[in-house]
Amino acid sequence: MASTNPARGMRDFLPADVRKRNYVIGIIKQVYESYGFEPLETPSVENLETLMGKYGDEGNQLVFKILKRGEKLDLANATTESDLSDLALRYDLTVPLARVVANNKNDLPKFFKRYQIQPVWRADRPARGRFREFYQCDVDCIGSESLVVEAEIISAASHILSKLGFKDFEVRINHRGLLGKMVADAGIENETDALVALDKLDKIGAEGVTKELVERGISEASADNFLAAVNGNTSNDDLDAVLAMCSELRVKIDPSLARGLSYYTGTIMEIVLTDGDFKGSIGGGGRYDGLIGMFGKEQIPACGFSLGLERILVVMEERGMFPPEIAESTPADVMVTIWSEETIADSLKLANELRSQGLRVTLYPEPDKLGKQFKYADQIKVPFVCILGESELAENKVTVKNLKTGEQTLCPTSEISAIILGG
Amino acid sequence: MASTNPARGMRDFLPADVRKRNYVIGIIKQVYESYGFEPLETPSVENLETLMGKYGDEGNQLVFKILKRGEKLDLANATTESDLSDLALRYDLTVPLARVVANNKNDLPKFFKRYQIQPVWRADRPARGRFREFYQCDVDCIGSESLVVEAEIISAASHILSKLGFKDFEVRINHRGLLGKMVADAGIENETDALVALDKLDKIGAEGVTKELVERGISEASADNFLAAVNGNTSNDDLDAVLAMCSELRVKIDPSLARGLSYYTGTIMEIVLTDGDFKGSIGGGGRYDGLIGMFGKEQIPACGFSLGLERILVVMEERGMFPPEIAESTPADVMVTIWSEETIADSLKLANELRSQGLRVTLYPEPDKLGKQFKYADQIKVPFVCILGESELAENKVTVKNLKTGEQTLCPTSEISAIILGG
Structure with a gap:
C-alpha cells in the first residue's frame, strides 16, 4: 500500500496549523496594505525558460521541472532535461513579478507597489526548518530609483515584526556596489562566486569562507584581502541615506552581508533576530534594477523584500507568541446534538437559526447516545452544547450546557446566543 | 527574448482580480466556518503514486508530472513516464484529503469536518473559462454514513451562493447506487464508461451520449435501455431522505446526473445556475465511502462538495455582482507627497503617523513636481492627497486635498484622519 505521508520535504497543515499561518499572513497583509501595497498573485507554474538563468547555477539545480505531456514528450529522442520539460514550479516571487511587470507595462501604475504571499518550491535537501514547499511574503516597489523605497520597505517589515510581538529584530544593510568594489580591489574576477561564499559567513565563519573561495579557484591572498576589506570600515552614500531615513x-550597516541571489544591484537588506535560541535571518531583500530588463525592452528600477513565513512561525511557536484566541481556537462556538431519527429536522433547523444569529455551529451528524455526542464535543473542544430532546421539543425550548462550568440552562432559541457569547 | 505571458492555461491576477477573488473566498470561508468546518491545507505536490489510479483513465492523462531530479533521473535507461517522474501536482482536493485522513487517524476527531480552498492543476486543453491552474473550494465530512451530512453540505453551499447574491441556483441530486442498477439492468458491463458518457448529457444531448456509448463498445440496444431508464421515474430511499431534510x-432529484469522477459511491450532487447566459454547473460533489480505504487499513465513510471558484467569479463579473467597495477598491485611503529632498523625513514621518491612526497610506516615492504626484494619485485612484510643503512645515500643518471635490483643508496632522474617513 502506498505511503500516506506527504511527499518528501512537503507538509500537511492540520486546522490548528492553518489558523496560526493565517493569523501571521493576516497581519503581514494588513501592514503591507497600510503602506499602500496591492495584492498580486501569479501562477505556480511558469514556462521553464522564464526561470532558467535567473538564480545562478545553484538555483537552476533546485528548480522543480514538469514533464512534457502527450505528443510533446518524445522520450525516444530525448537527450537532455530540456527535451523532457517545458514548465517549472515557481522558485521565488521576484522573477514572476518581473515577468508580470514586463507583460503588463501599460496596465500598471507608474510606480507599482505590490505584495504577494504565495508558496514557492525548491528541490533542496530537506532539513530541520527547510522545506521543499514554503511560503514567501514579498513586498516590492517597481519604477523608482529613490532610496525612499528602501526606507519604506524596511519600515513595513519592521512594523510587521513589531505587530507580531517580536522585540529582538534588527535590519542589516549593505550595498552590492560596495561589495563589487571590494571583490574587484581584492583581484577576484568572479563576483558571484565571491558573494555566494561570503553569504555563508554566519554559518561557516571566515575560515570556511576562505576555504570555499580557494576551492572556487581564488588565490588565498585575494581571499584574505577580500575578507579584510569586508571587515574594514567602508562607507557608501546610499547606505548612509537609508540609515538617516x-x-x-533598528538598522545598521553590515559590510559582510552578501545575499545569495545574483540579481541584486544596489542596497541589500536582511532582518535578523538577535536573541536566544532562534537567532538568524527571517527575511531579506534588496534592489534589483536589472532584472525586469531581462524580460522587456526597458530597464525598470525595482526594490523588494521577502519575509520568511516558515521561520517566523517556528520562532513564534517556540516562544509561545500566538494570542490565546489563535492558540486555543475551536471549530465552533456550540454543538447541536441530535436526539433521534425523528428529531433530525428540528436539530437542523436549530443549527441554522443559531448560525443566522452569528454563531459558528457544528451539528453532530447522526442520532446517537448523548454520552457519545458529549464525548465528541469534548474532543473538538467546543465550549457549549445544545440539547433538543423530547421534553425540550414539547416545551419549545432548548437545553444549553456550558461544558466548562457544567451549568445547564433551559431557554427559548432566541436566548441561546446571548448565553454563548456571554459565556 | 522569452515570452512574458504566463504559461499556457495559467493566469496572473492583478490587484483588482485578487481583491475580487479574496472577497468570494472570504465569504466561502466564513460560511463553511459557521457550519463548524475547519481549515486544512495540503502540499501542491504529491507523490505520483498517491494520485495515479484515483481519477479514471481520463484523469490520469491530465495529471501534471514532475521530472525526477539529480541522480534519480536516469534518462539513458528510461522507457516510460514513470521512470522519469516521481511527483505530481495536486489534481483535486479530495484524494489529498483521503491521504491526510489515513495518515493522521489518531490526531483527527471522530468526525472530521474540513474545508480546503487551494489551487489544483490539470493538463486539460485550455478553453474559455477552462484553465490549467484553478481553485477548488471543498468541504467534506469524514466519518459518518448519516445523510445529515449530505443535508448540511447542501445547506452550506446554498448559503454561500445566497450570500454572494445568487438567486437562480438549484441543487440536483442523484445516487450512484441507483445509476449502478440502471447500468446493470441495461446490460452494460463497464459502469465507469457509461457514467463518463452520461455525465456529458447536458453538453452533447442524448444522441451524443448514445454515440459515445456505442463508441465505447456498448450495443445500441443497451445504450437506449440505459437512457430510457435515466429518463424514467425512479426512486431511492437515500435521495428521498435528503430531499426531506x-x-x-431548492433541491431536486435528477436521474441523469452522473458526475465524472470514479470514486463516488452514494449520493451525488451538483449546484447549477438556471437563468440567463450563464446557466450550468458551479459546483458538485458526493459520497465516497471507498476512497479513504484505498490509503489505509480501514474503510471510512465520507461525503463532500466542491464549489468552482473560477466559474463563480466569471458569472459574478458578468452579472455585476461585486459590491462597490470591492469593484472600486483603491490601494490607499490617502497619498502623501514629497516636496523636496530636504522634506523626505517629514513626509516619511507623516505617512507613519497617519498609518498609526488606522489609515492606508501610500507615499509618493521620490521628490517630484507636484503636478506629477497628483497625476499618479489620479492614476491609482486614491481619494485624498496630503501636501507637506515649506509653508505647511512652517505652520506645522498639512494641506489635505479631496480629489473628488477639489476641496483643500489646512489642518494639523491629528485632524487628517477625521477628514479622510468622513469624506
Whole structure:
C-alpha cells in the first residue's frame, strides 16, 4: 500500500496549523496594505525558460521541472532535461513579478507597489526548518530609483515584526556596489562566486569562507584581502541615506552581508533576530534594477523584500507568541446534538437559526447516545452544547450546557446566543 | 527574448482580480466556518503514486508530472513516464484529503469536518473559462454514513451562493447506487464508461451520449435501455431522505446526473445556475465511502462538495455582482507627497503617523513636481492627497486635498484622519 505521508520535504497543515499561518499572513497583509501595497498573485507554474538563468547555477539545480505531456514528450529522442520539460514550479516571487511587470507595462501604475504571499518550491535537501514547499511574503516597489523605497520597505517589515510581538529584530544593510568594489580591489574576477561564499559567513565563519573561495579557484591572498576589506570600515552614500531615513528603526550597516541571489544591484537588506535560541535571518531583500530588463525592452528600477513565513512561525511557536484566541481556537462556538431519527429536522433547523444569529455551529451528524455526542464535543473542544430532546421539543425550548462550568440552562432559541457569547 | 505571458492555461491576477477573488473566498470561508468546518491545507505536490489510479483513465492523462531530479533521473535507461517522474501536482482536493485522513487517524476527531480552498492543476486543453491552474473550494465530512451530512453540505453551499447574491441556483441530486442498477439492468458491463458518457448529457444531448456509448463498445440496444431508464421515474430511499431534510432549499432529484469522477459511491450532487447566459454547473460533489480505504487499513465513510471558484467569479463579473467597495477598491485611503529632498523625513514621518491612526497610506516615492504626484494619485485612484510643503512645515500643518471635490483643508496632522474617513 502506498505511503500516506506527504511527499518528501512537503507538509500537511492540520486546522490548528492553518489558523496560526493565517493569523501571521493576516497581519503581514494588513501592514503591507497600510503602506499602500496591492495584492498580486501569479501562477505556480511558469514556462521553464522564464526561470532558467535567473538564480545562478545553484538555483537552476533546485528548480522543480514538469514533464512534457502527450505528443510533446518524445522520450525516444530525448537527450537532455530540456527535451523532457517545458514548465517549472515557481522558485521565488521576484522573477514572476518581473515577468508580470514586463507583460503588463501599460496596465500598471507608474510606480507599482505590490505584495504577494504565495508558496514557492525548491528541490533542496530537506532539513530541520527547510522545506521543499514554503511560503514567501514579498513586498516590492517597481519604477523608482529613490532610496525612499528602501526606507519604506524596511519600515513595513519592521512594523510587521513589531505587530507580531517580536522585540529582538534588527535590519542589516549593505550595498552590492560596495561589495563589487571590494571583490574587484581584492583581484577576484568572479563576483558571484565571491558573494555566494561570503553569504555563508554566519554559518561557516571566515575560515570556511576562505576555504570555499580557494576551492572556487581564488588565490588565498585575494581571499584574505577580500575578507579584510569586508571587515574594514567602508562607507557608501546610499547606505548612509537609508540609515538617516530609518533613524527611528533598528538598522545598521553590515559590510559582510552578501545575499545569495545574483540579481541584486544596489542596497541589500536582511532582518535578523538577535536573541536566544532562534537567532538568524527571517527575511531579506534588496534592489534589483536589472532584472525586469531581462524580460522587456526597458530597464525598470525595482526594490523588494521577502519575509520568511516558515521561520517566523517556528520562532513564534517556540516562544509561545500566538494570542490565546489563535492558540486555543475551536471549530465552533456550540454543538447541536441530535436526539433521534425523528428529531433530525428540528436539530437542523436549530443549527441554522443559531448560525443566522452569528454563531459558528457544528451539528453532530447522526442520532446517537448523548454520552457519545458529549464525548465528541469534548474532543473538538467546543465550549457549549445544545440539547433538543423530547421534553425540550414539547416545551419549545432548548437545553444549553456550558461544558466548562457544567451549568445547564433551559431557554427559548432566541436566548441561546446571548448565553454563548456571554459565556 | 522569452515570452512574458504566463504559461499556457495559467493566469496572473492583478490587484483588482485578487481583491475580487479574496472577497468570494472570504465569504466561502466564513460560511463553511459557521457550519463548524475547519481549515486544512495540503502540499501542491504529491507523490505520483498517491494520485495515479484515483481519477479514471481520463484523469490520469491530465495529471501534471514532475521530472525526477539529480541522480534519480536516469534518462539513458528510461522507457516510460514513470521512470522519469516521481511527483505530481495536486489534481483535486479530495484524494489529498483521503491521504491526510489515513495518515493522521489518531490526531483527527471522530468526525472530521474540513474545508480546503487551494489551487489544483490539470493538463486539460485550455478553453474559455477552462484553465490549467484553478481553485477548488471543498468541504467534506469524514466519518459518518448519516445523510445529515449530505443535508448540511447542501445547506452550506446554498448559503454561500445566497450570500454572494445568487438567486437562480438549484441543487440536483442523484445516487450512484441507483445509476449502478440502471447500468446493470441495461446490460452494460463497464459502469465507469457509461457514467463518463452520461455525465456529458447536458453538453452533447442524448444522441451524443448514445454515440459515445456505442463508441465505447456498448450495443445500441443497451445504450437506449440505459437512457430510457435515466429518463424514467425512479426512486431511492437515500435521495428521498435528503430531499426531506432540505425542504427549505431548492433541491431536486435528477436521474441523469452522473458526475465524472470514479470514486463516488452514494449520493451525488451538483449546484447549477438556471437563468440567463450563464446557466450550468458551479459546483458538485458526493459520497465516497471507498476512497479513504484505498490509503489505509480501514474503510471510512465520507461525503463532500466542491464549489468552482473560477466559474463563480466569471458569472459574478458578468452579472455585476461585486459590491462597490470591492469593484472600486483603491490601494490607499490617502497619498502623501514629497516636496523636496530636504522634506523626505517629514513626509516619511507623516505617512507613519497617519498609518498609526488606522489609515492606508501610500507615499509618493521620490521628490517630484507636484503636478506629477497628483497625476499618479489620479492614476491609482486614491481619494485624498496630503501636501507637506515649506509653508505647511512652517505652520506645522498639512494641506489635505479631496480629489473628488477639489476641496483643500489646512489642518494639523491629528485632524487628517477625521477628514479622510468622513469624506
